[in-house]
Amino acid sequence: MSKQGKLWELFCVFFRVGLFTFGGGYAMISVVEDACVDRRGWITRSEMDDLVVLAEATPGPIAINCATFVGNRQGGLAGALAATFGMVLPSFLVILLISRVLDCCLEIRLIASAFRGIKLAVGVLILDAARRLLRRRKRSVLWGSIFAASLLLMLAINLFALQLSTVVLMLGAAALSMLAYGIGGAGGGAQ
Amino acid sequence: MILTELFFGFLRVGCFSFGGGYAAVALIRELVLSRGWLSEEMLAYMIAVSESTPGPIMVNLATFVGSTRAGLPGALIASLAVVLPAFVIILLLSAVLKRFMGNPWVSAGMEGLKACISAVILAVGLDMIRSNCIGGGAADWTALLLTLALGFLYFGAGPLFKRKLSPLGLIGISALLGAAVYGI
Numbered sequence: 407m408s409k410q411g412k413l414w415e416l417f418c419v420f421f422r423v424g425l426f427t428f429g430g431g432y433a434m435i436s437v438v439e440d441a442c443v444d445r446r447g448w449i450t451r452s453e454m455d456d457l458v459v460l461a462e463a464t465p466g467p468i469a470i471n472c473a474t475f476v477g478n479r480q481g482g483l484a485g486a487l488a489a490t491f492g493m494v495l496p497s498f499l500v501i502l503l504i505s506r507v508l509d510c511c512l513e514i515r516l517i518a519s520a521f522r523g524i525k526l527a528v529g530v531l532i533l534d535a536a537r538r539l540l541r542r543r544k545r546s547v548l549w550g551s552i553f554a555a556s557l558l559l560m561l562a563i564n565l566f567a568l569q570l571s572t573v574v575l576m577l578g579a580a581a582l583s584m585l586a587y588g589i590g591g592a593g594g595g596a597q
Numbered sequence: 598m599i600l601t602e603l604f605f606g607f608l609r610v611g612c613f614s615f616g617g618g619y620a621a622v623a624l625i626r627e628l629v630l631s632r633g634w635l636s637e638e639m640l641a642y643m644i645a646v647s648e649s650t651p652g653p654i655m656v657n658l659a660t661f662v663g664s665t666r667a668g669l670p671g672a673l674i675a676s677l678a679v680v681l682p683a684f685v686i687i688l689l690l691s692a693v694l695k696r697f698m699g700n701p702w703v704s705a706g707m708e709g710l711k712a713c714i715s716a717v718i719l720a721v722g723l724d725m726i727r728s729n730c731i732g733g734g735a736a737d738w739t740a741l742l743l744t745l746a747l748g749f750l751y752f753g754a755g756p757l758f759k760r761k762l763s764p765l766g767l768i769g770i771s772a773l774l775g776a777a778v779y780g781i
Contacts, residue, residue: 425651428765434653460691463698463707465614466683467621467653474687486688494680497652498660502672504646505664512642516781523775525641526729526744527767530751531648532722534764535619537752539715544708552712560720564727572627573613576713583709584702 412481413488419446420473420492427469438472448480469493548586552579599667600674602632607659607678615707616714618654621679623714623721625658634662637728645768655679739778747771 419441427434435458442448449457461471470490477489511517543549556579563570606628614621622644629635635643647657656676663675686694697703730741751767762770 428649428651456695459698460687460694463615464683464686464694466611466680466686467614467618467655469653470656470680470683471687474684475691478688483688486684490680490684494652494656494676497650497657498672498676500650500652501646501657501660502664502669504650505661505672508642508646516776519779519781520772520775521642521645522779523743523771523773524645524768525638526726526740526775527747527751527771528641528644529722529726529729529744530748530767531644531764532619532622532718532725533748534751535617535622536715536719536722539616539711539718543712543715549708549712552709553716556713556716557720560717561723564720564724572624572717573609575717576613576615576710579709579713580706581709583712584706587702587705 409481409484413484416477416481416485417488417492420477420489421495423473424469424493425496434469435472438469438476442472442476448476453479548583552582600670603663603666603671603675604678606632607663607675608681610655610659611679611682614655615710616718619718619721620714621655622658623717625655625662626721629662634666637725641725641729648764649768743771743774743778747774 423434423437423441427437439451439454443451443454457472457475458468460475461468464471470493473489473493474486477486479485481488512521543553556575559570559575560572562568610621610624610628613624626637626640629640630637643658643661644654646661647654650657656679659675659679660672663671663673665671667674726744730737730744732740747767747770750770751762754762
């Protein structure tokens, strides 16, 4: 296949993945696996497993990690760009459209009322996201202390409008955890 | 200038959104509320819209914020910025990272990060519910009751009906409830 043909195929495959993955994240992994491992053999199953672990350990959307990796493997930098661009384009277009019409829609009473209900559901969904992360928690004193301290600090920040950024809090937690490892774990193997 | 602010604001989100879409929601909330780019209400609407439309939630939110602040250029810049870190990391660092991840110092740091993020997301959820139910100083009992009902449906109904409600299902039900309670 010609180079252009390959890039076009990467773009199209990931455009389709981007179009049909709702809610993002883990739902999308199986779609990528089907498209890139089972159907086309673009990457092997063990590469796919590595990719998921890597995506979890790095920031950013998992979908982007997958598209970039497969694109790069199949067509170098141009391939990575084609696949990532294809992946992002559907949601970009949909949201661009919505951003233009949302204000008008909200002037319709029915839609405004529906959104007042939806707003309440979003709080529940965010609690659920926290619950899913907490299910995979590590049962250690350190983990529990960092969690509790972060939660208290976050609630204090929200209630009293303190000037502390979440990123600083996250970096502090990582540093604390590494420090604890350095003191306890590196010498004698804490747990 | 707004485009520069959008770029660096969302680049930061892209760099620190460990732990999936809702970790990014926490960072994006901080960003848009502190800059006054979106109201809490509009952000909640857009989180629901992002859940109901295809694509990663943080790309959806970046596109929306960019578009409402600075039109098409804003949407392009914000989406590019939020995607860029993930793209660069996979392209340049995946070989190095694989070796890195076995390092006990790195996994110690990651554990601390995850503990913190779980707390951050929980706090954002609680704070959103608080501002829904006691927004503007007065308690909104209707909102509180509806939130409890939705929470029960979502978390409690699974064991009852032997089928867990999907996020999309919850959004649908909440829209119907909203329309019924707040008037058509």
